Amino acid sequence: MNAIKLRAASRAAGPTAAQADPRQALDRIDRAILRQLQNDASISNVALAARVKLSAPACLRRVERLKESGLIRGVVALIDPKAAGAGMLVIIGVVLDRSTPESFAEFEKAAQKVPGCMECHVVTGEFDYFMTIRTRDSDSFNRLHAEQLLYLPGVRQIRSFMVLKEILSTTKFPL
Amino acid sequence: MNAIKLRAASRAAGPTAAQADPRQALDRIDRAILRQLQNDASISNVALAARVKLSAPACLRRVERLKESGLIRGVVALIDPKAAGAGMLVIIGVVLDRSTPESFAEFEKAAQKVPGCMECHVVTGEFDYFMTIRTRDSDSFNRLHAEQLLYLPGVRQIRSFMVLKEILSTTKFPL
DNA sequence: CTTGAAATACTACTACG
DNA sequence: CGTAGTAGTATTTCAAG
Numbered sequence: 001m002n003a004i005k006l007r008a009a010s011r012a013a014g015p016t017a018a019q020a021d022p023r024q025a026l027d028r029i030d031r032a033i034l035r036q037l038q039n040d041a042s043i044s045n046v047a048l049a050a051r052v053k054l055s056a057p058a059c060l061r062r063v064e065r066l067k068e069s070g071l072i073r074g075v076v077a078l079i080d081p082k083a084a085g086a087g088m089l090v091i092i093g094v095v096l097d098r099s100t101p102e103s104f105a106e107f108e109k110a111a112q113k114v115p116g117c118m119e120c121h122v123v124t125g126e127f128d129y130f131m132t133i134r135t136r137d138s139d140s141f142n143r144l145h146a147e148q149l150l151y152l153p154g155v156r157q158i159r160s161f162m163v164l165k166e167i168l169s170t171t172k173f174p175l
Numbered sequence: 176m177n178a179i180k181l182r183a184a185s186r187a188a189g190p191t192a193a194q195a196d197p198r199q200a201l202d203r204i205d206r207a208i209l210r211q212l213q214n215d216a217s218i219s220n221v222a223l224a225a226r227v228k229l230s231a232p233a234c235l236r237r238v239e240r241l242k243e244s245g246l247i248r249g250v251v252a253l254i255d256p257k258a259a260g261a262g263m264l265v266i267i268g269v270v271l272d273r274s275t276p277e278s279f280a281e282f283e284k285a286a287q288k289v290p291g292c293m294e295c296h297v298v299t300g301e302f303d304y305f306m307t308i309r310t311r312d313s314d315s316f317n318r319l320h321a322e323q324l325l326y327l328p329g330v331r332q333i334r335s336f337m338v339l340k341e342i343l344s345t346t347k348f349p350l
Numbered sequence: 351c352t353t354g355a356a357a358t359a360c361t362a363c364t365a366c367g
Numbered sequence: 368c369g370t371a372g373t374a375g376t377a378t379t380t381c382a383a384g
Binding site for chain 1: 201209212213214215217221238244246247248249250251252253254255256258259261264266283286287290291292293294295296297298299300302304305309321334335336337338339340341343344345346347348349350
Binding site: 044045046057058060 | 360361362363364
């Protein structure tokens with residue numbers, strides 16, 4: 001009951017001069033494999049092969065190719081945040097003082113080091129950045145807010161949206 | 176085939192006065208396992224056991240227990256959005272018409288069905304909900320916006336923040 | 351209650367057709 | 368892509384701290 005393994009083989013140039021397209025021609029079976037692995041990657045390769053109606057070696061070859069190509073970025077365990085003591089989620093909108101490349105670069109470098117920071121994105125609109133941060137409770141968030149967020153470089157304003165209820169949080173999207 | 180047996184977690188009074196904390200007494204080895212599996216869950220159990228300095232069966236039992244307890248919610252493959260044709264990310268703030276339980280429930284039910292919706296959360300502040308949506312490009316987002324988002328039940332206002340650059344996006348947090 | 355060692359069953363993996 | 372064979376692993380059983 002273990003995840004599918006990858007023997008990092010070196011088969012750079014494909015058999016038939018693969019396309020320059022980053023996503024290389026996903027057929028129906030590849031998509032079925034990806035859908036399954038997005039839901040549960042802990043199934044054995046033989047079970048996966050049966051599900052997509054393929055022989056085990058052929059299935060394994062496809063999975064390896066999908067990992068090699070970078071389409072599968074990795075296989076990871078998802079931890080329940082609450083059970084792990086990070087049950088609070090906060091979404092933060094950030095406005096910087098100045099809109100210079102240096103200012104952005106400096107902020108981004110520091111933002112990634114904020115403990116519990118799950119996401120950080122440059123956005124259009126009234127904010128420069130949106131960040132999502134996981135922390136234990138409101139006390140620990142207040143501490144984080146006072147000791148770290150307010151001292152992020154070049155920050156003019158921080159607006160916090162505390163998450164009251166997580167309706168949906170998924171890592172998989174339609175293929 | 177691999178029927179995992181559950182030893183009903185009746186180990187309240189652990190070895191050294193465990194915390195009453197809902198996260199049940201993760202010792203150093205459990206945390207090491209979780210840290211590893213958050214980074215890469217595709218390694219074999221023997222490799223994991225060696226890394227945490229445990230025998231293979233003992234390690235496997237711990238992993239099973241962590242899955243049973245729900246602390247490991249699942250093991251999944253992470254797909255590269257861009258390579259899979261969902262390279263655009265949009266964060267959406269939603270304000271509802273009325274703040275009634277029915278209104279919230281109806282919206283939540285519909286929001287989860289929006290294709291590409293990755294996250295949806297109730298938040299404090301000037302919005303009722305934040306959603307993040309993955310889609311192919313601005314065209315497909317405009318279509319989604321015009322055909323689905325504007326018709327979500329009970330919506331008064333939708334404000335879209337398009338993500339220009341993804342600085343950080345992770346599924347793992349410190350333990 | 352947990353660990354570790356040995357034995358079995360299954361799987362990944364590597365040929366080759 | 369599929370079949371067959373080998374090597375390695377997961378998984379159970381059992382004994383012991």
